[in-house]
Amino acid sequence: MKALLGNRLAVIGALTLAALAVVAIAARWVAPHDPLQVNLPDALLAPCRAYPLGTDQLGRDVLSRLIYGARISLLIGFIAVGIAVSIGTVVGALAGFYGGWLDAILMRFVDTMLSIPTIFLLLAIIAVIGPSIELIMVVIGLTSWMGVARLVRAEILSLKEREFVLAAHVLGASSWRVITKHLLPNAMGPVLVSATLGVGGAILSESVLSYLGLGVQPPTPSWGNILNEGRIALGVAWWLTLAPGLCILTTVLAFNLLGEGIRERLSRQ
Amino acid sequence: MTEALLDAREVSKTYHRRAGVFQRDAGTIRAVDQVTLSLTAGDTLGLVGESGCGKTTLAKILVGLVAPTAGAVFIRGQSAARASRSKRLSLKRAVQFVFQDPMNSLNPRMTVEETLSEPLAIHGLAHGDARRQRVRELLARVQLPLTHAGRLPRELSGGERQRVGMARALAVDPEVLICDEPIASLDVSVGAQILELLRGLCAQQRTALLFISHDLRAVASLCHRVAVMKEGRLIESGPTEALLTHPRHPYTELLIRAATLDLDTPTSK
Amino acid sequence: MLSVERLSVVYEGRGSSVRAVDEVSFTIEAGEVLALVGESGCGKTSVALALTKLLPMPPATITGRVLFEGKNLMEASPDALRAVRGGKIAYVFQEPATSLNPVLTIREQLVEVIELHTPARGREAQRVAVEWLQRVGIADARERLSAYPHEFSGGMQQRVMLAMAMATRPSLLIADEPTTALDVTIQVQILRLLRDLQRAYRLCVLLISHDLTVVERIAHRVGVMSAGKLVELGPVAQILHQPAHPYTKELIRYRSMMSLPRRNTSHD
Numbered sequence: 028m029k030a031l032l033g034n035r036l037a038v039i040g041a042l043t044l045a046a047l048a049v050v051a052i053a054a055r056w057v058a059p060h061d062p063l064q065v066n067l068p069d070a071l072l073a074p075c076r077a078y079p080l081g082t083d084q085l086g087r088d089v090l091s092r093l094i095y096g097a098r099i100s101l102l103i104g105f106i107a108v109g110i111a112v113s114i115g116t117v118v119g120a121l122a123g124f125y126g127g128w129l130d131a132i133l134m135r136f137v138d139t140m141l142s143i144p145t146i147f148l149l150l151a152i153i154a155v156i157g158p159s160i161e162l163i164m165v166v167i168g169l170t171s172w173m174g175v176a177r178l179v180r181a182e183i184l185s186l187k188e189r190e191f192v193l194a195a196h197v198l199g200a201s202s203w204r205v206i207t208k209h210l211l212p213n214a215m216g217p218v219l220v221s222a223t224l225g226v227g228g229a230i231l232s233e234s235v236l237s238y239l240g241l242g243v244q245p246p247t248p249s250w251g252n253i254l255n256e257g258r259i260a261l262g263v264a265w266w267l268t269l270a271p272g273l274c275i276l277t278t279v280l281a282f283n284l285l286g287e288g289i290r291e292r293l294s295r296q
Numbered sequence: 297m298t299e300a301l302l303d304a305r306e307v308s309k310t311y312h313r314r315a316g317v318f319q320r321d322a323g324t325i326r327a328v329d330q331v332t333l334s335l336t337a338g339d340t341l342g343l344v345g346e347s348g349c350g351k352t353t354l355a356k357i358l359v360g361l362v363a364p365t366a367g368a369v370f371i372r373g374q375s376a377a378r379a380s381r382s383k384r385l386s387l388k389r390a391v392q393f394v395f396q397d398p399m400n401s402l403n404p405r406m407t408v409e410e411t412l413s414e415p416l417a418i419h420g421l422a423h424g425d426a427r428r429q430r431v432r433e434l435l436a437r438v439q440l441p442l443t444h445a446g447r448l449p450r451e452l453s454g455g456e457r458q459r460v461g462m463a464r465a466l467a468v469d470p471e472v473l474i475c476d477e478p479i480a481s482l483d484v485s486v487g488a489q490i491l492e493l494l495r496g497l498c499a500q501q502r503t504a505l506l507f508i509s510h511d512l513r514a515v516a517s518l519c520h521r522v523a524v525m526k527e528g529r530l531i532e533s534g535p536t537e538a539l540l541t542h543p544r545h546p547y548t549e550l551l552i553r554a555a556t557l558d559l560d561t562p563t564s565k
Numbered sequence: 566m567l568s569v570e571r572l573s574v575v576y577e578g579r580g581s582s583v584r585a586v587d588e589v590s591f592t593i594e595a596g597e598v599l600a601l602v603g604e605s606g607c608g609k610t611s612v613a614l615a616l617t618k619l620l621p622m623p624p625a626t627i628t629g630r631v632l633f634e635g636k637n638l639m640e641a642s643p644d645a646l647r648a649v650r651g652g653k654i655a656y657v658f659q660e661p662a663t664s665l666n667p668v669l670t671i672r673e674q675l676v677e678v679i680e681l682h683t684p685a686r687g688r689e690a691q692r693v694a695v696e697w698l699q700r701v702g703i704a705d706a707r708e709r710l711s712a713y714p715h716e717f718s719g720g721m722q723q724r725v726m727l728a729m730a731m732a733t734r735p736s737l738l739i740a741d742e743p744t745t746a747l748d749v750t751i752q753v754q755i756l757r758l759l760r761d762l763q764r765a766y767r768l769c770v771l772l773i774s775h776d777l778t779v780v781e782r783i784a785h786r787v788g789v790m791s792a793g794k795l796v797e798l799g800p801v802a803q804i805l806h807q808p809a810h811p812y813t814k815e816l817i818r819y820r821s822m823m824s825l826p827r828r829n830t831s832h833d
Contacts, residue, residue, distance in 0.1 A: 189400055190395040190396070190397055190400040190401035191400065191401050191402050191403045191404075193356075193361055193393075193395070194393065194395060194401055194402075194461070194464065195403075195414070196360075196361060197359045197360070197361065197388070197391075197392060197393045198388070198392075198414065198415045198418050198419075198464075198468065199384075199385045199388040199389065199418050199419065200414070200418050201418075204418070208403075208406075208414070209403050212403075212405045213403070213404065213405060
């Protein structure tokens with residue numbers, strides 16, 4: 028952490044995300060208005076003192092909706108990546124450690140998954156089952172673990188020839204011990220980088236789905252569906268699209284800066 | 297006639313070279329070719345040879361990291377490869393290994409204490425306070441200050457790391473210690489100290505030592521017997537003094553000249 | 566020939582600086598081999614690189630004077646330094662595999678150096694290249710010119726490095742652990758070659774080594790470095806038999822711990 032401070036951009040990314048997380052957690056106290064409160068007389072107001080980022084077609088405060096939307100976006104981002112990292116780590120570790128036919132089967136499965144266009148798979152599943160926040164997290168997670176699996180496998184392949192791993196074998200350590208104590212802890216650095224970048228990607232996926240109307244369903248606010256609603260009024264209310272757009276941009280950028288920072292730190296070690 | 301602690305009978309390891317897109321067999325490489333050697337309590341055997349002569353593969357066969365393609369290794373007269381699970385663990389305990397590269401041979405994420413506790417945990421040798429006490433004893437045996445227990449490998453010098461590697465091997469009270477180029481990547485003075493330490497440890501416990509090195513000088517200063525390996529075969533072996541003063545094989549002669557950096561006797565090849 | 570006066574190298578880190586070389590002074594006379602010995606991190610390689618400012622600056626800062634053929638290299642222009650490096654002052658490093666460019670043939674690399682630093686061009690440069698490969702003991706030099714570095718063994722690669730170093734007819738050869746990465750039997754061959762070349766061309770050599778036996782066989786004088794300082798400097802025989810500095814005594818004691826029993830066939 029101390030060394031991360033040396034990278035100014037990574038620090039900016041981390042601070043931005045920390046601020047965003049605080050705001051999302053404290054949404055109830057930070058948001059100036061109820062995000063769901065319809066107030067038709069105030070519909071489509073430009074940013075002003077009462078509504079710093081203006082209002083939408085139903086007179087709801089855009090700022091408050093963005094703040095509550097941050098909760099959803101971050102939640103989906105973290106849980107989806109959590110699922111992806113878990114699956115990817117297990118698959119990658121098994122393939123890398125045992126090799127042979129298990130490796131061949133698992134990696135061909137990864138190749139197959141990678142050859143399916145993710146966004147269409149997402150759309151198809153959600154169209155069949157029906158949209159819900161939980162489903163979105165799971166589906167994004169289930170379609171984005173392959174990169175992690177490849178990464179973990181590659182790390183394990185190079186680590187398992189290292190002498191400290193051989194030393195554990197000589198001592199008679201079980202495979203479970205070798206994997207969990209010696210291989211995975213040393214393989215997690217690059218995974219952390221990929222996970223950090225992945226959260227940004229997952230938030231982006233959520234936004235795309237919500238924008239297409241298949242993600243988070245109104246009236247629950249998410250950055251994607253605020254953007255979608257704003258699209259209709261693009262000609263008259265620019266703030267409705269600009270504000271969520273900037274939120275998505277800033278957050279994804281912040282995750283990328285932080286991820287790059289961690290990567291640089293690891294490569295210097 | 298004392299019983300052999302470690303006994304390798306005509307062990308061979310051949311690799312199949314594969315070439316081309318279809319991985320056709322392109323001949324075999326005999327990394328280790330019908331090697332027979334045995335060690336009894338108190339023995340110190342030096343194994344010399346140049347890079348690629350198969351000495352590391354032989355060492356890995358002896359500790360069970362590599363399965364021989366022919367021949368067998370017996371520990372106290374029993375074959376570890378054919379032993380039951382629990383029996384194998386106790387046989388593994390008898391033969392321990394010290395690796396060449398002290399940077400590589402310790403898990404970078406484990407403290408010295410954790411590294412030294414692991415063998416005790418694997419073999420269920422000591423628990424709780426007794427284990428901590430044992431770790432302290434081990435540190436003392438390899439002449440490391442107790443304050444180093446909490447350190448990570450990167451906070452140690454090369455020589456200190458190699459001492460930790462030795463302590464890890466000694467933790468399970470092995471009867472045979474195999475050291476593969478333990479001083480090759482250390483400074484001369486540090487290497488000399490490690491040799492000194494090895495000499496003391498083996499004399500104290502009558503631990504049999506197989507010392508593998510390309511450096512005839514180091515081998516001669518430590519071992520009572522020397523075996524010379526070339527292209528996978530043991531070409532000559534005998535008591536150190538006799539072998540060095542009256543080498544029978546021209547290659548041994550060549551190695552001796554190389555070790556003394558004799559620039560004036562012309563060499564063929 | 567070469568006179569180094571109070572050479573210091575300081576590496577600036579974040580908030581801290583390391584004095585890798587601390588006011589080191591020495592000279593090398595024409596036809597002389599000076600060895601610098603010491604353990605890793607003692608600053609001997611930094612000295613070798615600092616002589617022609619081969620160190621990345623920053624983080625390194627170099628002070629002191631390096632007089633080579635009457636000119637202070639520390640004040641020379643970058644162009645002048647480039648002309649000296651690999652020309653009048655040639656380097657041979659520990660790892661031949663990383664010193665050679667893997668995607669270029671030996672011909673391309675050798676001819677490039679020759680054309681850069683000598684008047685020879687085209688066919689003439691190629692002829693010089695073949696000649697030097699022959700002199701460093703590479704059989705079928707003409708055919709081997711078109712080979713890539715990976716087609717050579719480690720010892721052969723180091724021979725090629727020596728040919729590259731010698732082809733520009735340097736007056737000073739800086740050899741940094743030239744045999745450390747090689748197998749013991751190959752080490753002897755390369756050392757013998759280095760010694761023979763040195764004698765034949767009355768070359769000045771700065772030999773960097775950790776091995777006192779290598780020094781004993783090749784060098785005339787030896788400097789012992791410890792923690793950036795040159796703690797002792799003198800003729801090899803004197804330093805090996807009557808070391809003055811405690812650190813030198815330690816090094817010699819360790820060496821004697823690891824010596825082979827004398828044999829009757831021994832020549833000395």
